[in-house]
Structure formats: structure tokens, C-alpha cells
Amino acid sequence: MVSTHPAGVQSGRQYLANSTGAVSPNQQLLPLSARINNSDRLEIGGCDVTTLVQQFGSPLYIVDEDTLRTACRQYREAFQKYYPGSSQVLYASKAWSCLAVCAIAHQEGLGIDVVSGGELYTALQAGVSPDKLYLHGNNKSLEELKLAIDSGCTIVVDNWYELQTLGNWSSSIDHPIRIMLRLTPGIECHTHEYIRTGHLDSKFGFDPNELDKVFAFVSQHSALNCVGLHAHIGSQIFEQQPHRDLAGVMVQWLDKASGYGLHIEELNVGGGLGIRYTEADDPPSIEAWVKGVCEAIKDACAAQQLALPKLLCEPGRSLIGAACVTAYTVGASKTIPGIRTYVAVDGGMSDNPRPITYQSVYRAVVANKMSAPATQTVTIAGKHCESGDILIKEATLPPSQPGDILVVLATGAYNYSMASNYNRLARPAAVIVKDGEANLILRRETYQDLIRQDCLPARLSTEV
Ligand code: LLP
Numbered sequence: 001m002v003s004t005h006p007a008g009v010q011s012g013r014q015y016l017a018n019s020t021g022a023v024s025p026n027q028q029l030l031p032l033s034a035r036i037n038n039s040d041r042l043e044i045g046g047c048d049v050t051t052l053v054q055q056f057g058s059p060l061y062i063v064d065e066d067t068l069r070t071a072c073r074q075y076r077e078a079f080q081k082y083y084p085g086s087s088q089v090l091y092a093s094k095a096w097s098c099l100a101v102c103a104i105a106h107q108e109g110l111g112i113d114v115v116s117g118g119e120l121y122t123a124l125q126a127g128v129s130p131d132k133l134y135l136h137g138n139n140k141s142l143e144e145l146k147l148a149i150d151s152g153c154t155i156v157v158d159n160w161y162e163l164q165t166l167g168n169w170s171s172s173i174d175h176p177i178r179i180m181l182r183l184t185p186g187i188e189c190h191t192h193e194y195i196r197t198g199h200l201d202s203k204f205g206f207d208p209n210e211l212d213k214v215f216a217f218v219s220q221h222s223a224l225n226c227v228g229l230h231a232h233i234g235s236q237i238f239e240q241q242p243h244r245d246l247a248g249v250m251v252q253w254l255d256k257a258s259g260y261g262l263h264i265e266e267l268n269v270g271g272g273l274g275i276r277y278t279e280a281d282d283p284p285s286i287e288a289w290v291k292g293v294c295e296a297i298k299d300a301c302a303a304q305q306l307a308l309p310k311l312l313c314e315p316g317r318s319l320i321g322a323a324c325v326t327a328y329t330v331g332a333s334k335t336i337p338g339i340r341t342y343v344a345v346d347g348g349m350s351d352n353p354r355p356i357t358y359q360s361v362y363r364a365v366v367a368n369k370m371s372a373p374a375t376q377t378v379t380i381a382g383k384h385c386e387s388g389d390i391l392i393k394e395a396t397l398p399p400s401q402p403g404d405i406l407v408v409l410a411t412g413a414y415n416y417s418m419a420s421n422y423n424r425l426a427r428p429a430a431v432i433v434k435d436g437e438a439n440l441i442l443r444r445e446t447y448q449d450l451i452r453q454d455c456l457p458a459r460l461s462t463e464v
Pocket of ligand 1: 092094136271272315317414
């Protein structure tokens with residue numbers, strides 16, 4: 001059976017099947033390199049997941065390098081196929097910022113979108129060249145702006161305060177400051193209210209009604225080198241029409257800019273392509289999404305008789321989301337007759353805050369008994385002191401025992417990057433797997449790490 005991959009990444013190969021040939025829907029949500037081995041256990045990147053947990057501890061983020069690289073290539077190749085002008089895919093590192101993930105995106109030819117000094121520092125340390133780095137943020141600190149200027153990355157200017165600050169600085173700096181302008185396109189899309197950004201009532205970007213004033217300001221500051229325009233409409237979007245509409249709106253902005261003598265070369269249409277978290281999700285493939293965006297830009301430019309700009313986009317979730325799973329160890333369970341069974345694992349809202357924040361739905365498999373029939377519907381609870389700390393409200397799984405390895409699927413995006421130390425839980429380790437090799441990319445935090453930043457004033461200190 002040929003599966004549809006969660007990120008729209010088409011594997012085009014036999015997917016997981018047990019000895020009877022049956023493929024459960026949850027198994028179709030696994031990373032590309034996943035298979036069931038002879039011991040009926042889940043393997044990713046040629047590594048037995050249960051053994052990885054014994055080696056690296058629990059919970060454990062497991063990143064499948066093949067899935068991540070495949071998604072990067074699918075974006076790049078789709079642009080080569082559908083866009084005759086130049087293009088650049090940026091990885092939105094807010095989805096998962098760490099040295100190894102940035103390094104892979106860089107190796108695959110992607111640039112990086114960063115939203116803080118911390119993400120910028122991480123990308124620079126990973127070896128990403130500054131000309132492929134774009135700094136976002138609706139309230140960048142002066143230090144962050146200086147770091148961006150010193151390192152030579154492009155600043156995506158979000159508001160008047162920032163534009164005026166850079167305008168003032170630009171006259172005393174010996175080279176032009178490379179900027180883009182972020183605008184709010186006024187486009188609605190169907191996604192969770194917290195992750196919608198394109199509608200006019202948004203904290204991000206200039207109001208397009210002020211476009212004339214913004215272009216006039218930029219044209220009067222020759223040391224501001226405005227290379228592009230940017231917009232982002234939201235995240236986990238399955239519809240294609242909003243991005244097509246966005247392309248039309250952005251090309252009109254481009255046209256207006258030329259009236260101010262500004263030669264805008266780049267358009268960045270943001271990210272937002274959704275992924276498959278459950279069998280009910282049906283996002284477009286990466287190729288279909290890119291094709292739609294490219295065609296809309298080409299059509300709009302042809303209609304306005306404009307030359308094609310360099311086209312940028314900055315996906316996060318659809319690059320890393322499907323590449324990772326989180327392995328937990330099952331502990332206590334509690335059955336409330338006639339109501340539900342809770343099965344608790346050794347992590348929860350601190351390593352995956354998405355269910356409690358956005359009511360996100362995930363699926364899971366039990367890695368050490370992949371072919372066991374899924375006969376029970378249970379609630380997977382985390383270990384935090386909070387009733388809402390539920391990872392999966394209704395998980396249909398084989399009966400589980402303490403010690404089983406429960407694997408939550410498609411956890412690559414906005415899990416580690418939003419992880420916390422709530423209840424002073426140490427953040428999990430992460431490994432990257434490929435061809436039977438597993439390498440640590442994030443060390444597990446220790447109790448010492450948890451108090452690393454604590455200060456105990458002498459007057460509070462007592463003899464231990
Ligand atoms: N560009 C900008 C300016 C963004 O704000 C975002 C996401 C992206 C690109 C990448 O979007 P993606 O391709 O990943 O959808 N924490 C939320 C998601 C917040 C998204 C924030 N911005 C979640 O867990 O669903």
C-alpha cells in the first residue's frame with residue numbers, strides 16, 4: 001500500500017504492514033524510514049525505538065533525517081519546477097531551533113527565518129551564512145537589531161518604531177541595512193485563532209493602508225536597502241486559496257512600490273502549510289502547495305506586467321513536523337469504570353504543550369508491540385500537576401503495561417521549541433537517526449541544569 005505521508009511528503013513505497021499485511025491508520029502517520037522489524041518493534045532510521053529509549057532515556061525525541069531532508073528537497077525541487085525566476089526556501093526555525101536541524105536545512109540549500117537573537121545566534125553557530133538569514137519579530141530589541149546588522153542578515157521590519165530606529169541608525173552605519181517590510185494582508189484562513197496572523201487585527205506587520213507612508217519613508221532613507229516585502233497568513237493551513245489570494249495582494253504592493261522608485265526584488269509569502277496529525281487531516285502535498293503559490297505569483301505578475309520577483313517562502317511545520325516522534329515510557333494507569341482509563345506517561349505538557357494550548361490532536365503507537373490489535377480506547381495523560389495535562393484524549397491502542405514504549409507521532413514542530421520545565425521536569429534528549437545510526441542532537445537536561453540559573457542569596461542559604 002502506498003501511503004500519504006503526514007507532511008504531504010510522498011514516500012511512494014510500501015509502508016508499514018504487520019504479518020497479516022494490515023496497516024493501521026496510525027502507522028501511516030510515521031516518518032518515512034519507519035518499519036516494523038522482526039521482533040515486531042518499531043524501527044526508525046534503521047534504529048529500534050525501544051532500544052533507543054534504553055540507550056538515551058525516556059522521554060526521547062527521535063528525528064528521522066530522511067524525512068526532514070526529503071521535505072527540504074521537495075520544497076526546493078518544486079520551486080525549480082514551477083518557478084522560472086530565482087527562489088529561496090527558508091526554514092522557519094521557530095518550529096525547532098537547534099544546531100543540528102539548522103545545519104541540515106542549510107546543507108539542503110535552505111535559508112533560515114529566525115525570530116529572536118537566540119534563534120539568530122543558533123543559526124549562525126550552525127554555520128548558516130548571514131545572507132540566507134532573515135530576522136523577524138514584532139518587537140525586536142535594540143540588541144537584536146544590532147546583532148542582525150553586525151552579522152549582515154536581513155531584517156524583516158515589522159512596525160514604525162523599528163523602521164524609524166533603523167532609519168536613524170542607517171546614516172551612521174558605513175553600509176546599507178538590508179531590510180524587508182512585513183505587511184498584514186487582511187486575509188482570513190481557517191486555522192486556530194492563536195496561529196492566525198494574516199487578518200488585519202493582528203499584532204504583526206504594517207497596516208497595508210499605510211503602505212504609501214511606509215514606501216515614502218523608505219525611499220527617503222537611501223541607506224535602508226529595502227529588498228523585499230513579506231506576509232504570513234497563519235499556520236496549519238490546508239486550504240490553498242488563501243495563499244493564492246495572498247500572491248495577488250502582494251504583487252499589487254510590488255506595483256505600488258515601483259511608484260516610489262523602490263526596486264523590490266523579493267516577495268516572501270511566509271509559511272503555513274499544514275501537516276497530517278491524524279488520518280482525518282488532508283493537507284495538500286508540498287509540491288501542490290508550491291505549484292499553487294508559484295502559479296498565482298506568475299499570473300498576478302503577468303496581469304500587472306511586472307517582472308517576476310525572487311520568490312521566498314518560510315515553512316516550518318511542513319519541514320520538521322512529520323520527521324519526529326516522541327517516545328515515552330508507560331507508567332501508572334487508572335480505570336474509572338464506565339468513564340475512562342487513563343494511561344500515564346513520563347512526560348506531557350512540558351515536552352508537548354500543543355494539546356493543552358491549541359487542543360491539538362495526536363496519534364500514537366506502542367513501539368514494542370506494533371502488531372498487537374488495538375482493542376482499547378484510553379486517555380494518554382502526562383505526569384504534570386494539572387488535569388489538563390492530557391496528550392491524547394482518545395487513543396486507540398493495544399492494552400499497555402508499565403514499561404511499554406508509547407510513541408506519539410508527528411511531534412517535530414512546535415514541541416521541543418515550546419517545551420518548558422514546568423514542574424521542574426528536565427527537558428528530554430533528542431536523537432537523529434539514519435541508516436542504523438543514532439546521534440544525540442540535544443542532551444537530556446539534568447537536575448543540575450534545572451538549578452543552573454538559580455541564585456541563592458547568602459542570607460537565604462542554610463546549611464545542608
Ligand atoms: N513565518 C512566520 C512569520 C511565522 O510567524 C510562522 C509561524 C512561520 C513562518 C512558519 O509557519 P509554519 O510553516 O510552521 O506553519 N505554535 C503554533 C504555531 C505558531 C506558528 C507561528 N508562526 C503551533 O504549535 O501550532
